[in-house]
Amino acid sequence: xxxxxxxxxxxxxxxxxxxxxxxxxxxxxxxxxxxxxxxxxxxxxxxxxxxxxxxxxxxxxxxxxxxxxxxxxxxxxxxxxxxxxxxxxxxxxxxxxxxxxxxxxxxxxxxxxxxxxxxxxxxxxxxxxxxxxxxxxxxxxxxxxxxxxxxxxxxxxxxxxxxxxxxxxxxxxxxxxxxxxxxxxxxxxxxxxxxxxxxxxxxxxxxxxxxxxxxxxxxxxxxxxxxxxxxxxxxxxxxxxxxxxxxxxxxxxxxxxxxxxxxxxxxxxxxxxxxxxxxxxxxxxxxxxxxxxxxxxxxxxxxxxxxxxxxxxxxxxxxxxxxxxxxxxxxx
Amino acid sequence: xxxxxxxxxxxxxxxxxxxxxxxxxxxxxxxxxxxxxxxxxxxxxxxxxxxxxxxxxxxxxxxxxxxxxxxxxxxxxxxxxxxxxxxxxxxxxxxxxxxxxxxxxxxxxxxxxxxxxxxxxxxxxxxxxxxxxxxxxxxxxxxxxxxxxxxxxxxxxxxxxxxxxxxxxxxxxxxxxxxxxxxxxxxxxxxxxxxxxxxxxxxxxxxxxxxxxxxxxxxxxxxxxxxxxxxxxxxxxxxxxxxxxxxxxxxxxxxxxxxxxxxxxxxxxxxxxxxxxxxxxxxxxxxxxxxxxxxxxxxxxxxxxxxxxxxxxxxxxxxxxxxxxxxxxxxx
Numbered sequence: 001x002x003x004x005x006x007x008x009x010x011x012x013x014x015x016x017x018x019x020x021x022x023x024x025x026x027x028x029x030x031x032x033x034x035x036x037x038x039x040x041x042x043x044x045x046x047x048x049x050x051x052x053x054x055x056x057x058x059x060x061x062x063x064x065x066x067x068x069x070x071x072x073x074x075x076x077x078x079x080x081x082x083x084x085x086x087x088x089x090x091x092x093x094x095x096x097x098x099x100x101x102x103x104x105x106x107x108x109x110x111x112x113x114x115x116x117x118x119x120x121x122x123x124x125x126x127x128x129x130x131x132x133x134x135x136x137x138x139x140x141x142x143x144x145x146x147x148x149x150x151x152x153x154x155x156x157x158x159x160x161x162x163x164x165x166x167x168x169x170x171x172x173x174x175x176x177x178x179x180x181x182x183x184x185x186x187x188x189x190x191x192x193x194x195x196x197x198x199x200x201x202x203x204x205x206x207x208x209x210x211x212x213x214x215x216x217x218x219x220x221x222x223x224x225x226x227x228x229x230x231x232x233x234x235x236x237x238x239x240x241x242x243x244x245x246x247x248x249x250x251x252x253x254x255x256x257x258x259x260x261x262x263x264x265x266x267x268x269x270x271x272x273x274x275x276x277x278x279x280x281x282x283x284x285x286x287x288x289x290x291x292x293x294x295x296x297x298x299x300x301x302x303x304x305x306x307x308x309x310x311x312x313x314x315x316x317x318x319x320x321x322x323x324x325x326x327x328x329x330x331x332x
Numbered sequence: 333x334x335x336x337x338x339x340x341x342x343x344x345x346x347x348x349x350x351x352x353x354x355x356x357x358x359x360x361x362x363x364x365x366x367x368x369x370x371x372x373x374x375x376x377x378x379x380x381x382x383x384x385x386x387x388x389x390x391x392x393x394x395x396x397x398x399x400x401x402x403x404x405x406x407x408x409x410x411x412x413x414x415x416x417x418x419x420x421x422x423x424x425x426x427x428x429x430x431x432x433x434x435x436x437x438x439x440x441x442x443x444x445x446x447x448x449x450x451x452x453x454x455x456x457x458x459x460x461x462x463x464x465x466x467x468x469x470x471x472x473x474x475x476x477x478x479x480x481x482x483x484x485x486x487x488x489x490x491x492x493x494x495x496x497x498x499x500x501x502x503x504x505x506x507x508x509x510x511x512x513x514x515x516x517x518x519x520x521x522x523x524x525x526x527x528x529x530x531x532x533x534x535x536x537x538x539x540x541x542x543x544x545x546x547x548x549x550x551x552x553x554x555x556x557x558x559x560x561x562x563x564x565x566x567x568x569x570x571x572x573x574x575x576x577x578x579x580x581x582x583x584x585x586x587x588x589x590x591x592x593x594x595x596x597x598x599x600x601x602x603x604x605x606x607x608x609x610x611x612x613x614x615x616x617x618x619x620x621x622x623x624x625x626x627x628x629x630x631x632x633x634x635x636x637x638x639x640x641x642x643x644x645x646x647x648x649x650x651x652x653x654x655x656x657x658x659x660x661x662x663x664x
Contacts, residue, residue, distance in 0.1 A: 060507070123564060123568060133502060136502060136508075136509055136511075136513070168553065170465060170468060170548075170549055170552040170553060170556075173390055175392070176468075177468055177549070178468040178549045179469050181468070181549070200553075200556050200560075201553045201554070201556040201557035201560060202556040202557065202559050202560030202563075203560060204557060205560055205561050205564040205565070206560065206564050216502075217502055217509070217510045217513070217550065218549065218550060218553055220502040221500065221502060221532075221550055221553060221554050221557075222533070222553050222554070222557050224502075224532050224533040225533035225534065225536060225553075225554045225557035225561070226557055226561050227534050228532075228533060228534030228536060228537060228538065229536075229537050229557070229558050229562060229565070230565060232455060232537040232538050233537070233561070233562055233565055233593065233597060234565075236455060236593045236596070237586075237590060237593050240589035240590070240592050240593050241586050241589045241590075243589065244588075244589070246588075247585065247586055247588070247589045249582075249585055250581075250582040250583070250584070250585025250586035250587075250589075251582070251585075251586060252582070253578050253579065253581055253582025253583075253585065254569075254573050254579050254582035254583060254586060255582075256576075256578075256579070257569065257572035257573045257575065257576070257579045257582075258569060258572070258573075260572050261565065261568045261569050261572050264568070265564070265565060265568060
């Protein structure tokens with residue numbers, strides 16, 4: 001039976017047509033994208049669920065999700081909760097996706113906080129960075145859960161047996177780092193996971209572990225530093241190379257090599273990130289996603305369904321008896 | 333009168349000879365490096381203060397500094413406190429430099445925490461990142477002081493009038509970020525500085541402000557992500573380009589352009605970072621510093637003396653009445 005993936009047709013920076021094209025490109029007998037968007041949207045033959053309203057990038061997420069239950073983003077998430085679809089993809093506001101998912105899908109039993117898992121295309125091979133931005137503030141026990149979720153993800157989606165886990169910090173020694181990192185280090189050491197200690201952000205793109213754990217603020221800063229540095233460096237090279245005839249000739253000759261590097265190393269080329277820890281499969285795509293990136297995100301979602309990632313996470317999480325209450329989360 | 337800069341001859345990954353060569357290369361009638369190292373070190377004609385013992389990178393900083401008052405690192409710092417020299421440079425342990433500086437130089441009146449200021453060679457022009465790693469945990473009022481120190485630094489050393497300050501966070505909107513970032517944002521808005529709001533790490537190397545403020549954990553992660561991404565990306569390009577004859581020919585042609593980009597954008601090429609907020613001028617060099625980097629670091633130190641950075645910081649800091657007690661700093 002075909003896997004049905006809900007696709008929020010709004011929210012991408014490039015407009016709905018780009019998203020429809022991306023979804024259409026990966027539609028097959030086994031994979032049916034279901035579009036969620038306004039009446040009149042040209043769905044190019046794909047199923048369209050008509051929705052009302054959109055959530056903008058800068059709206060306060062929780063308020064927007066509550067105020068607009070019929071918006072494309074919220075309806076797409078609800079379709080997973082209702083069993084109409086098996087996964088959801090949106091290039092809209094990450095905060096709104098998180099809020100809608102918490103409200104309509106809810107957390108898996110025992111999960112304190114969902115975390116965003118991004119696959120970094122490191123040179124040594126793919127590496128899961130978690131949390132890449134769901135939680136701006138986190139506690140050590142959240143990082144422990146991210147590690148467990150990241151390890152399950154690496155096993156199921158990347159096919160790594162007994163994934164190696166490291167903690168992102170500012171030194172390789174156990175005693176280096178913030179209070180959060182020091183306490184998380186102790187929890188990870190006692191976790192039963194294959195924990196190999198700290199890693200530094202300078203090794204992220206080289207690849208130092210199958211799973212790199214951090215809080216959402218640090219993870220987001222690290223991920224965006226990678227993305228920005230790649231773009232700035234390649235653009236600087238382009239400008240310098242274009243400044244002389246000799247350079248321009250050389251630039252033509254190395255173009256295929258440069259393209260391979262860019263395609264391989266740019267985290268954007270992965271298309272999307274999983275929001276893990278929920279009772280349903282959620283993929284968040286970059287706001288600037290091209291049709292190719294959207295297609296990849298839809299495929300990523302389908303792969304998660306095939307590999308039963310949600311069920312595996314539920315089984316893989318140790319029986320956690322910690323309270324589900326998040327009210328104490330705003331430590332300063 | 334010549335500026336005298338204390339140079340810790342030990343601590344660099346490449347051994348003392350590299351450091352001596354670096355210091356020698358920038359010695360002049362106006363700039364006298366004074367080496368601190370073991371008896372028998374070949375000082376190549378520079379002044380040598382004989383010291384005993386060295387502090388290793390992985391030693392607990394505070395204990396090591398107290399246990400080894402005659403080590404090259406501690407003696408070099410003490411020489412600034414004693415007025416024998418006017419600034420100190422070390423490529424040794426950052427933690428030990430911080431500990432030795434706090435113990436022997438002490439903080440400027442009103443300064444809660446020293447911060448590491450790194451000049452990022454952004455495309456738009458140099459940009460000061462502070463704190464790049466002195467404080468793994470920080471409070472909003474620390475970030476406010478880093479902003480003031482960074483602004484004074486940008487005025488004095490980079491020659492920027494009324495420098496623009498931004499806060500590193502995970503979204504440009506004021507309401508995005510960790511609790512620390514949200515509270516720091518409010519303080520910065522009311523600070524009287526030219527505060528332009530948040531910036532994201534994807535813009536660090538492009539250049540988005542004269543001063544970018546953050547805590548030492550985030551700043552260190554961002555800086556190392558930049559450095560690592562540049563190295564990995566350039567090395568990947570080198571490998572891909574070398575994989576075909578066409579690429580190799582192109583690679584030869586673009587080599588000068590690639591070298592210009594690397595020299596310009598690599599943060600390591602700056603040689604060192606200032607540790608600001610102390611009653612003396614302290615420059616921390618990368619552990620892996622080459623002789624060129626060491627020479628640049630010594631020059632950076634001399635420039636700080638010429639521009640009276642310490643005195644300017646003292647004048648520029650608003651009359652802060654906050655307590656000097658750091659005992660409550662380990663928030664979780």
